[in-house]
Amino acid sequence: MTTTLNVISCGPSVTVQDMGRPGFLAQGLTRGGAADTLALLEGAALLGQPATLGALEMVGMGGAFRASADMRIALTGAPMTATIDDATVIWNASHTLPKGAALKIGGARSGTYGYLHVGGGIDTPVMMGARGAHLSAGLGAALVAGDTLPIGRDSGSDTGMTLPVDDRFAGGAIRITTSMQTDEFDAETQARFTTTTFTRDPRANRMGVRMDHDGAPFMATNQLTILSDVIVPGDIQIAGDGAPFVLMCECQTTGGYPRIGTVLPCDMARVAQAAAGAALSFAIVDLDEARAIEHRAAAARKGISASIYPLVRDPHDIRDLAAYQLISGAVSATANPFDGTE
Amino acid sequence: MSEFPRIRRVGLSGLLVQFGSGMSEPANRAALAFRAAVEDQRWPDVRETSTSLVSTFVSADLAAIAPEALGEKLEALVATRDWFAAPLPAGRTLWEVPTLYGTDQAPQLDEAAEAAGVSPEQAITELSQARVRVLTIGFAPGQPYTGELPPHWDIPRQKTLSKSIPAGALVVAIRQLIVFTNATPTGWRHVGQTGFRTFRPTSDTPIVLSPGDEMSFPSVTAAEYAQIVARDASGAGGAQRTVLA
Numbered sequence: 001m002t003t004t005l006n007v008i009s010c011g012p013s014v015t016v017q018d019m020g021r022p023g024f025l026a027q028g029l030t031r032g033g034a035a036d037t038l039a040l041l042e043g044a045a046l047l048g049q050p051a052t053l054g055a056l057e058m059v060g061m062g063g064a065f066r067a068s069a070d071m072r073i074a075l076t077g078a079p080m081t082a083t084i085d086d087a088t089v090i091w092n093a094s095h096t097l098p099k100g101a102a103l104k105i106g107g108a109r110s111g112t113y114g115y116l117h118v119g120g121g122i123d124t125p126v127m128m129g130a131r132g133a134h135l136s137a138g139l140g141a142a143l144v145a146g147d148t149l150p151i152g153r154d155s156g157s158d159t160g161m162t163l164p165v166d167d168r169f170a171g172g173a174i175r176i177t178t179s180m181q182t183d184e185f186d187a188e189t190q191a192r193f194t195t196t197t198f199t200r201d202p203r204a205n206r207m208g209v210r211m212d213h214d215g216a217p218f219m220a221t222n223q224l225t226i227l228s229d230v231i232v233p234g235d236i237q238i239a240g241d242g243a244p245f246v247l248m249c250e251c252q253t254t255g256g257y258p259r260i261g262t263v264l265p266c267d268m269a270r271v272a273q274a275a276a277g278a279a280l281s282f283a284i285v286d287l288d289e290a291r292a293i294e295h296r297a298a299a300a301r302k303g304i305s306a307s308i309y310p311l312v313r314d315p316h317d318i319r320d321l322a323a324y325q326l327i328s329g330a331v332s333a334t335a336n337p338f339d340g341t342e
Numbered sequence: 343m344s345e346f347p348r349i350r351r352v353g354l355s356g357l358l359v360q361f362g363s364g365m366s367e368p369a370n371r372a373a374l375a376f377r378a379a380v381e382d383q384r385w386p387d388v389r390e391t392s393t394s395l396v397s398t399f400v401s402a403d404l405a406a407i408a409p410e411a412l413g414e415k416l417e418a419l420v421a422t423r424d425w426f427a428a429p430l431p432a433g434r435t436l437w438e439v440p441t442l443y444g445t446d447q448a449p450q451l452d453e454a455a456e457a458a459g460v461s462p463e464q465a466i467t468e469l470s471q472a473r474v475r476v477l478t479i480g481f482a483p484g485q486p487y488t489g490e491l492p493p494h495w496d497i498p499r500q501k502t503l504s505k506s507i508p509a510g511a512l513v514v515a516i517r518q519l520i521v522f523t524n525a526t527p528t529g530w531r532h533v534g535q536t537g538f539r540t541f542r543p544t545s546d547t548p549i550v551l552s553p554g555d556e557m558s559f560p561s562v563t564a565a566e567y568a569q570i571v572a573r574d575a576s577g578a579g580g581a582q583r584t585v586l587a
Contacts, residue, residue: 025401026377026392027549028523029483128548137483138524139543180350180358227364228480230392230399232355254394254480262353265405287409290354294405 003069005118007147008102010063014143016122017057017115021130025253030233032134032250035113035206035272038301039077042163043117045305046074046094048156053121054131056143058114059205062105063143065116067097071151072119072159078111078169078273093162093311111169111273112204119154136207136250163308168270171200171278176261177290179235184220184258193218193260194284198244202276206250209271210243211280217242220258228256234263236282246271264290266297347372347420349413356389356401357412361425367490368426369396370477374554375428379419387412393553395478395487430475434554438582439521439538441470441512441559442567447535450504454514454531457497468492469512469533470561474519476553482523484540484549488557489518499529510536510579512559519559534559537571537579545577556586 007014019040020033034040034057044051056062062080074094075082082089085101097103097118108114124131133140143149182190192215201210218238220226231237235247237257246263247255248271261284263271274280285293346369350358359376362369377391377398389401402412443466444451455465474488491514499515504527507513511522512534520530523540536559542548551557562570570580 023390024483024549025390025399026479026553027483027551028479028481028485029549127543138541139483177353178351179353227362227395228478229360229394229397230352230358232352234353234355252481253392254478262355265354287351291405294354298405 001068003067003071003120003151005071005122005149005151006066006068007143007145007149008064008066009145010143011058011061012142013059014063015057015133015135015140016054016124016143016149017132018054018130019052020132020249021128021134024128025230028253029128029134029137029139030231030249030251030253032137032139032206033130033132034115035249036077036115036168036269038168038269039113039115040117041301041304042076042092042165043074043115045163045308046076046092046161047072047117047119048158048305049119049121049154053117053152054124055118055122056116058105058116060112061107062114062116065097065103065105067099067101067103069099071097072154072156073097073103074117075105075114076117076165077113077115078108080108080114081106090162090311092165094159096159108275110167110275112275113272118151119156120152123150123152134250136252160311161308162311163304169273169275171274171280172270174267174271174280174282175264175285175290175293176236176267176282177264177287178284179259179262180229181220181226181258182261184222184226185218185260186221189218190260190284193244194282196281198280198282200274200276200278200280201243204276206248208237208245208247208251209274210239210245212243218244218260220260223258226256226258228254231255231259232262234265234268235259236261236263248272264293266294347376347425349416349420351404351409352399354404356399356404357409357416358397358399359416359420360397362396365395365477365490370475371430372396372425372428373398374431376420376425377553378431379422380416383415383419385415393478394480431554434552434556434586436473436556436558436584436586437538437551438558438560438584439536440562440567440570440580441534441536442564443469443534443561445564447564447567448512448532450531451533454497454533457531458494460494465533466561468495469514469519470559472519473556473558476551476555476557477518478553479549479551482526482541484551485520485523486540486551486555486557487518487520491517491519493517497531500531501529503527503529504532507532508535510538512536519557535567537567537574537577538581539577539579542577
């Protein structure tokens with residue numbers, strides 16, 4: 001019988017996600033997929049499985065789930081409160097979810113997008129080459145209480161692993177590159193854009209994130225006469241009222257609002273994860289530097305699977321047992337025990 | 343000397359070859375032909391390609407490959423011919439989509455006709471006999487922007503948006519016709535209703551239209567339309583499909 005993960009209750013925006021479906025741009029469908037793909041890589045590393053498997057993306061809050069058989073899980077992305085049968089479990093770690101036990105995932109403590117991974121992956125039907133819901137396109141649907149999710153065959157067995165995670169959940173400095181319409185904005189506007197501190201507006205979803213600021217609206221020289229042209233995720237579009245929107249993984253394929261620049265792919269997780277009210281700023285880096293930054297980020301992504309380590313070490317290896325916190329709930333979900341920073 | 347075609351970088355996501363700054367039939371044809379030519383090259387660095395109204399997007403990871411190298415390859419390809427004189431790509435399809443004009447199913451026919459300066463009857467005649475090209479697909483999966491209609495159909499979008507126009511709606515503005523993929527608020531005027539679904543997620547061919555395809559919207563009666571909708575579970579909406587040479 002197929003192993004299933006049963007949804008007892010869940011927040012309004014929990015969907016199956018993966019790396020998305022490239023190849024349909026010409027037909028009007030953007031890639032979609034997880035808003036924070038780094039979190040997929042982390043979950044895959046913790047469970048020792050490919051990052052292409054389906055996982056649950058939980059926006060702001062999770063839900064309650066029950067397993068039809070013992071299964072491995074991992075929790076990554078925006079840290080959320082999580083318990084298994086009322087015992088707190090650590091975020092950014094893998095655990096065993098016993099058959100019949102209740103996994104409860106509450107609200108995000110920071111950030112926006114949390115992820116629940118299972119050993120073997122969420123095995124819902126593949127639609128157009130992927131499992132991820134693309135709600136703006138009308139592909140797939142958000143989960144509702146009573147849903148039963150089939151789970152793929154798990155070839156791994158390890159749990160109790162964690163990994164160091166840089167804090168990408170609180171906004172901050174975002175690096176951008178110039179794009180095809182940057183020149184439509186005069187030098188003064190570009191300078192003002194990169195010296196303004198923005199606040200992430202509550203209006204944000206998988207299509208786009210609106211940025212608020214004090215001061216004059218941003219306008220292109222010919223704001224209204226730009227012909228509709230290709231959009232890519234990361235584009236910073238200046239809407240009719242002069243407010244910037246960062247276009248996200250589920251954006252439309254074409255649009256007629258001018259774009260002042262494009263967020264570097266490796267900083268998109270930081271934009272996605274910034275919670276409402278978080279402060280962000282945008283710095284233009286030149287093309288060579290942008291490419292060097294992406295190369296470093298790609299190398300760091302390759303190193304994720306080698307960065308995992310056990311949550312609890314073998315007591316024989318621990319010289320001063322009393323100095324260690326063995327009660328999982330008291331351990332910071334985001335701390336990196338190797339360098340003491342968050 | 344024209345400033346087009348010109349090549350622009352799109353962040354780190356690829357390069358864009360633009361054939362104009364405004365919509366024109368030759369520039370649209372150039373973008374379609376150039377996209378077909380890029381596809382024919384089968385360059386391993388190119389992830390996928392697409393067209394907008396008058397541009398061709400070449401998706402590539404510009405962190406992994408040198409943007410200059412891809413730019414030079416595109417420049418060389420641009421220089422091989424006059425793209426504005428290129429024929430349309432091969433393998434296109436004509437879609438004839440039965441359409442119910444006006445009635446309570448498409449209540450803005452009269453005002454659209456008035457904006458175009460013709461009677462409602464003349465509007466139905468013109469729109470149902472027009473053969474338009476899929477200029478681009480975008481906004482929503484499979485959603486075609488088709489044109490161009492004669493110049494008197496250069497009617498503006500409404501300033502006040504219609505709250506929600508249903509999927510399959512035939513809407514008009516700026517010399518173009520769209521068939522809506524999903525129900526959406528819009529400034530385009532709702533002149534006809536079709537049973538044609540531009541996005542069929544559970545089908546083997548979820549998106550049937552391609553840029554460069556041609557479409558026409560022959561008029562059917564309310565009774566004929568009701569019969570088509572009642573009979574059709576596929577989303578084809580009774581459309582006739584013809585392969586163009």
